[in-house]
Amino acid sequence: MKKVLQVFAIDDHAVVLEGYHAIFKTLNDRSSSLNFIKANDCKSAYELIENYKADPFDVAVVDYSIPNYAEKNLHSGEDMAMLLRQVMPDCKIVMMTMHKEVDIMGRVLERIGPEGFINKSDCTTDELFEGFKVVLEGGNYYSKTISNFQKRMSNEVLLDDVDVRIIKLLAKGIKNKNLDKYIPLTVSGIEKRKYRIKRLLEVEGGDEELILEARNQGYI
Known part of the structure; x- marks a missing residue:
């Protein structure tokens, strides 16, 4: 019986979601089928997470900047990633962002510890493909902006x-x-x-x- 690869993606741009879908279709081998689940804001993402509690996602690609769901105190992709960590602890998380602010990068790394963390301005389609592939195979992938930030942290090169x-x-x-x-x-x-x-x-x-x-x- 074929294993089903469950991929969850949250982004408020339909074309970005379609791009992710195409990459995972290419990455997914013939021994398993792909179930690509998508959401475009915190509310729809929350509802899907609730619906899939008994059948958790294998990988989640989460954009940092998405419309909030104030009723549940969910205001960003960071909050959605925290919820995923609580509800589906074995789900591999790839955070996506355009932000380069030190406080945001540091908080995401500390609170979530994502298996992948990619700044969109760093990546071509080929690099996205490589990043998703690394995470699927059990590794960690951080794009150039994130890696440079980690190096600065480790060397204590942080401005006050x-x-x-x-x-x-x-x-x-x-x-x-x-x-x-x-x-x-x-x-x-x-x-x-x-x-x-x-x-x-x-x-x-x-x-x-x-x-x-x-x-x-x-x-x-």
């Missing part, structure tokens, strides 16, 4: 709140000579901070390069 505030002010167009009006430091103290930030982020160049790299690494 004052560092991030300085970069955000520069990104808003505040001149260096006026930063001390917003930051409780002297002008020389702020310059020392900026020098330290550039070393930590391995930035060579001026403020524009610093802002770009901080944005790439999810600090702003």
